[in-house]
Amino acid sequence: MTTPLWRDEVSIRSADERYVSRRQLGKFLVLTSLGMLAGNTWLLIKAGLRGAAARLAPARIAAPGEPARGAVALFTYPEPEDRCLLVRTPDGQLHAFSQKCTHLSCAVVYSAARDRLECPCHDGVFSVRTGAVLAGPPPRPLPRIAVEERADGVYAIGVEDGDDGDPSDDGDRG
Amino acid sequence: MRAPPSPPGPDRHRALAALDGAIALLVVILIAQMWVLGASLESYLAGHRDSALVGAITSAVLFAGSFGLFLFIRRLDRPAR
Numbered sequence: 001m002t003t004p005l006w007r008d009e010v011s012i013r014s015a016d017e018r019y020v021s022r023r024q025l026g027k028f029l030v031l032t033s034l035g036m037l038a039g040n041t042w043l044l045i046k047a048g049l050r051g052a053a054a055r056l057a058p059a060r061i062a063a064p065g066e067p068a069r070g071a072v073a074l075f076t077y078p079e080p081e082d083r084c085l086l087v088r089t090p091d092g093q094l095h096a097f098s099q100k101c102t103h104l105s106c107a108v109v110y111s112a113a114r115d116r117l118e119c120p121c122h123d124g125v126f127s128v129r130t131g132a133v134l135a136g137p138p139p140r141p142l143p144r145i146a147v148e149e150r151a152d153g154v155y156a157i158g159v160e161d162g163d164d165g166d167p168s169d170d171g172d173r174g
Numbered sequence: 175m176r177a178p179p180s181p182p183g184p185d186r187h188r189a190l191a192a193l194d195g196a197i198a199l200l201v202v203i204l205i206a207q208m209w210v211l212g213a214s215l216e217s218y219l220a221g222h223r224d225s226a227l228v229g230a231i232t233s234a235v236l237f238a239g240s241f242g243l244f245l246f247i248r249r250l251d252r253p254a255r
């Protein structure tokens with residue numbers, strides 16, 4: 001039996017074809033694995049950069065006397081993409097925290113009616129005085145921004161990682 | 175003129191079986207790596223910076239495994255051609 005001309009030209013056998021396609025699949029899987037490693041490395045670099053930024057220069061974040069009692073002012077610190085909020089509680093004290101929820105990074109907001117910080121995504125609740133978790137899924141307190149009131153305004157002077165202190169110290173649970 | 179392709183003899187069948195095994199292992203490694211990446215990302219977003227290092231090391235070890243399989247596939251390739 002003679003082989004048709006196209007068989008000579010194209011010369012594909014099904015076993016060969018299967019072999020080649022599986023080999024290609026194998027190589028593709030290894031490439032995907034490299035992609036996963038790249039993702040993890042990127043996370044590591046980001047985490048390293050954030051760690052390096054722990055000691056920071058002071059930045060003016062509000063005018064003297066701002067915000068009013070029971071009001072909130074938004075600012076970014078230490079980087080322009082790090083949103084934070086500054087709250088003056090009804091007793092006149094200033095508290096500042098990162099606005100990024102420690103659960104899945106939604107923006108927390110100040111509830112003046114309940115005098116606490118709330119995350120609308122999964123109903124996480126934080127103390128406005130200590131940043132401690134009062135309710136909901138967040139696993140850690142909010143990072144606190146150290147602030148200082150000077151003659152010419154309110155300054156952010158550093159970032160303190162939220163410690164897992166006893167939220168009952170705060171007295172505003174519930 | 176090009177040489178005709180090698181017939182699909184027992185060597186090719188053995189190579190095909192080995193390739194299947196390697197691919198199965200690669201899939202397992204990839205699933206583990208996806209899980210590690212997901213867990214590290216979630217942990218990073220929750221503010222645990224240290225977990226990024228553990229995640230990266232685990233992912234690197236898993237990648238070393240898949241790269242080893244890649245070399246195996248290449249070696250398999252040579253006699254089969």
Ligand code: FES
Pocket residue numbers: 101102103104105106119120121122123124136137138
């Ligand atoms: S993101 Fe804030 S509670 Fe889930």
